[in-house]
Amino acid sequence: MTLTLAQARMIIDTALAQPRGDNAPALAVVVLDAGAHPVAFAREDGASLFRFDIAKAKATGALGMGADTRVIAGRAANNPAFFQSVVAVTGGQLALSPGGVLIRELEGAVIGAVGISGDTGDCDEACAIAGILAAGLIHGDVK
Template sequence: MSEISHRKARSIIAKTLAKGREMNLKPLSVVVLDAGGHVKAFEREDGAAPGRFDIARGKAFGAVMLGMGGQAQMARAEQQAYFMAAVNGVYDGKVVPVPGGILVLDKKDAVIGAVGVTGDSSDNDQLAGMAGIEAAGLTGQP
């Protein structure tokens, strides 16, 4: 099984933050988790609220634990709120089912981790995160 390296995680973060600056977004916070939901790397830009770590982690955690990106989680929550409520019960409220939580896939389409981005609108968070993942030579599934 492939694994997301610390070097690759740092690259994703750097490229995500660069995309956020290019898009003139509010200060971002970005976390990269491995396939087991453990933090590989995190960075919070100057000016980002201190609570953003938990939001970024919740976006990424939901993606990796459920095997679906935040965009798909949000659609599921809108269709079956009881399901996402149950999931959040199972995971002690750690899932944030909105865009900005992105599965990271290797060249064989195996899940190797997830990225969580927060700080601007969820849609903009997702755009910046996808750009960071793609610039690092990986595939993202929002």
């Protein structure tokens, strides 16, 4: 199964519709296929300059390391030299903050990832998961 544009748009639309409280910062959302190619992305009005790049690094990093960025960030805390090296050798294609979530088909195979940046890592991740579920897919380490 491949990730469709309709699924990617559902992920984005749902993620951006998630309640985030008054005066919540603007988000950038990117959905990548399993090869880290962009399927769709959106940037809310007012999102700061680097939000798209950070969102893409979260999604790409999740794909490249085979885990959600929350898990990767936990591993990095215990082995910072290695993960600093990974960030360097990949040209910054890994952001060590929650908000990069693997997208799996119902059988469990990874078909892409979503990256969100703009709010707290916890909020970015929650918005990503809501979008994935709305698209009828599963996320992260759930198999």
